[in-house]
Amino acid sequence: MAKVGYIMATSQYDKLEEDRKWMNEFGCVRIIEESDDNERHRPLWKQLMAALQRGDELVIPKFSNALRGSRELAIFLEFCRVKVIRIISIHDRIDSSNILFPETKPSDVLVMMGSLPDEVLALRKSAEHVIKLQEKMIVSLPPVSASKMQKLDREKTVVNLYVAGHPIDEIWRASGFRSRSSVFRILNKHGIKLNRGNHSGPIKKRDTK
Template identity: 60%
Template sequence: MAKVGYIFKAAHYDSLDPDKAWMEQYGCVQVIEEETGHEKLRPQWKQLITSLDRGDELVLAKFSNALRGSRELAAFIEFCRIKVIRIISIHDKIDSRGELFPETKVADVLEMFGSLPEECAALRKASSHVIHLKQNITQPAKEKNVSKSEREKTIVAMYNNGHSIDDIWRVSGFSSRSSVFRILNKYGVSLNRGKFSGPLGKRKPKEE
């Protein structure tokens, strides 16, 4: 039997160090820390669940920190029941064996169940906001706010420097190659590569 801890490092999660210390003091052989960017897939959580053996103990910071909703909670509890895995939630003050938190009442457990969807939604929203901010801050301003004229000049320069239409299309941000040809034609660029000097038009019906 092994004791393992799990913490999702949610945005504005101030209890990381105290919770980790609690788990280590309790005897957890490992404390899994899931990164904020993995909120949707939770690869560490999934790997942990598949690694648990009969009789193991799983320590959570909070149910809403580990699970993404009531449906996951129900499946998780059923899984732990079948594999006889003890569940301990520090902040919910819940121990499935009923030993660590004798002051916890049925009303407290029901309160946890009722508030779980709201807490999970708030956690997902906060995590998404942090990821969005990081992407916007780390992405160069020039890349984020490329003007129309700058994009067109880049397309012309790339073609004149020998880049393929596919390469130009991939960096242009356009949804179709025809937009690339449109820009090249607009600037009077001589299309001197390939069989055609632009996107194919509608095919004429064959004569019988």
């Protein structure tokens, strides 16, 4: 088991040093800090999800700091349930193992879930505002569209989770695809050799007859 901390360290976040100290004192072997310009796609968070192993402990400042909405919260909680990962949210005062924060009540958890969308939106607007202020008027290549970037990120997540050893069903749930076949399609597209039990060897084309 390993204790790992994660912080979305936007420039407007004023509790960074406090959170670092808390995580270090708790015994985190590593504290991952995501920067402003990665607020939308969060590559370090996705890498962390792929690296977590059964029984690890994840420390975050708040759920709204680590996640980008209610849908991601549901996927994240299911992922942690399956992998038996302990979640500790410092400022929400929530510990999934019920060891820390004994004063936290179910109503407090419901308030956190209800306020998550507004808090995430505020964090996102703050990060986007800083990025716009830092931008310079330079000639550059046409930007990749948001939808295309989201698609690439989802494909990268599928590949990373499979390479990290996660079962197909877990990858399917984490990816957000409607069908498991989409997971196999992505793995096939990126040339990943299947090696999970019944799912091994090259992906065969369906008989169209």
